Amino acid sequence: MYRPGRGFLNAPGPTNIPERVIRAMSRQAIDLVDEELEDAVRRCFAGLRPILGLEGGAVYLYSANGHGAWEAAIANVLAPGDLVLVPQTGQFSAGWVETAEANGVVCEILPHDIRTSFPMDKLAARLAADKGHKVKAVMLVHTDTSTGVTHDPLAARAALDACNHPALLMLDAVATLGTTKVDMKGWNIDVCLSASQKGLMGPPGMAVVAANDKALEVHRQTKRDRLYWDWTLRGEGPGYRSFCGTVPEHHIFALDEALNLIAEETLPAIFARHHAISRAVHVAVETWGKADQLEINALNPAERAVGVTAIRVAAGIDPDLIRSTARRMFRTSVAGGLGDIRHSAFRIGHLGDMNAPMILGALAGVQMALSHLGIPHGKGALDAAADYLAEAAAEASPALAAAQ
Numbered sequence: 001m002y003r004p005g006r007g008f009l010n011a012p013g014p015t016n017i018p019e020r021v022i023r024a025m026s027r028q029a030i031d032l033v034d035e036e037l038e039d040a041v042r043r044c045f046a047g048l049r050p051i052l053g054l055e056g057g058a059v060y061l062y063s064a065n066g067h068g069a070w071e072a073a074i075a076n077v078l079a080p081g082d083l084v085l086v087p088q089t090g091q092f093s094a095g096w097v098e099t100a101e102a103n104g105v106v107c108e109i110l111p112h113d114i115r116t117s118f119p120m121d122k123l124a125a126r127l128a129a130d131k132g133h134k135v136k137a138v139m140l141v142h143t144d145t146s147t148g149v150t151h152d153p154l155a156a157r158a159a160l161d162a163c164n165h166p167a168l169l170m171l172d173a174v175a176t177l178g179t180t181k182v183d184m185k186g187w188n189i190d191v192c193l194s195a196s197q198k199g200l201m202g203p204p205g206m207a208v209v210a211a212n213d214k215a216l217e218v219h220r221q222t223k224r225d226r227l228y229w230d231w232t233l234r235g236e237g238p239g240y241r242s243f244c245g246t247v248p249e250h251h252i253f254a255l256d257e258a259l260n261l262i263a264e265e266t267l268p269a270i271f272a273r274h275h276a277i278s279r280a281v282h283v284a285v286e287t288w289g290k291a292d293q294l295e296i297n298a299l300n301p302a303e304r305a306v307g308v309t310a311i312r313v314a315a316g317i318d319p320d321l322i323r324s325t326a327r328r329m330f331r332t333s334v335a336g337g338l339g340d341i342r343h344s345a346f347r348i349g350h351l352g353d354m355n356a357p358m359i360l361g362a363l364a365g366v367q368m369a370l371s372h373l374g375i376p377h378g379k380g381a382l383d384a385a386a387d388y389l390a391e392a393a394a395e396a397s398p399a400l401a402a403a404q
């Protein structure tokens with residue numbers, strides 16, 4: 001049945017794919033040694049570097065999702081029996097642990113709650129106690145998409161440096177790359193991974209893994225079975241070998257165009273846009289929360305992610321009903337809760353190809369679902385969010401505002 005107008009896709013992945021990216025994919029396949037393809041692959045490898053803040057090292061692309069990126073990273077720098085430390089952040093630190101353990105890696109989880117940033121002094125203390133340097137890596141999730149809490153990679157680096165610990169710092173930036181600063185060089189991240197369907201605005205199915213020079217050296221010394229994931233076999237070249245087989249051509253066309261969009265908008269503008277939109281969501285949820293039925297999971301405003309907001313609901317409220325009502329009746333897709341808050345939260349994604357009126361539409365969709373279900377919520381959330389965004393727009397582009 002025809003459903004008029006457009007719906008809103010506000011899950012934290014997959015995210016909206018820009019028209020220009022869709023059009024870039026809408027074409028015939030080409031010969032796998034065509035120079036046009038090789039040029040596009042080269043542009044993808046090169047274009048990801050500034051977004052990752054990578055100097056030296058290498059970028060690898062896989063036909064895989066974020067789970068594939070997890071395994072690719074592990075397979076190249078860790079061997080069975082190696083010990084890694086994992087700050088507990090939520091469902092995504094748990095998922096990465098599951099992948100590592102399936103690869104024979106021994107994971108020591110450093111426990112923490114899901115409502116605040118991981119206190120890196122706990123990591124520093126554990127590393128300082130590791131006099132024999134048994135710990136081979138720290139695996140940190142930048143923003144855990146299940147909680148909407150962002151963790152501090154620079155503080156994790158400081159924890160390693162405080163005791164001159166040689167372990168690798170590995171960062172899951174699936175939810176953050178292309179939405180906020182990721183700075184492999186500045187933060188000295190050894191391995192950073194992401195996926196195509198979040199801030200990179202592509203279809204799901206492309207994994208990004210980047211390694212600095214130190215990680216490449218560790219890779220060369222890590223003896224274990226691997227083939228499809230192997231960095232040495234892939235090199236950072238344009239062709240068949242760099243994908244361990246046929247290049248996923250249409251993914252490359254998509255990523256190539258998405259990187260053009262990112263370059264046109266510029267990273268500072270992208271980060272400012274995500275920041276403003278996320279704050280508008282927080283303003284709206286806090287207004288709804290005045291009736292004491294809803295609250296933002298991330299307790300400290302400064303630790304709230306720019307790309308996703310997890311919203312806890314009071315006992316007796318079914319978050320999946322809010323979700324299905326918003327989707328079916330009001331054409332607004334939001335995501336369900338995950339992990340510990342599986343049955344007591346839902347999540348609004350606000351990353352990627354998103355602007356102010358789009359997020360206002362999505363917030364309206366959620367609010368209509370709350371009203372329809374008779375869930376008490378504070379009034380004025382949409383006005384508050386719109387006022388916030390109007391001000392943020394004037395700040396972001398004073399020249400535009402003055403010209404009117």
Ligand SMILES: *Cc1c(COP(=O)(O)O)cnc(C)c1O
Pocket residue numbers: 013065066067068092141143144145172173174175195204
């Ligand atoms: C989405 C996500 C993943 C998993 O990505 P998939 O493409 O679903 O496998 C991993 N880590 C984080 C932080 C994510 O947000």
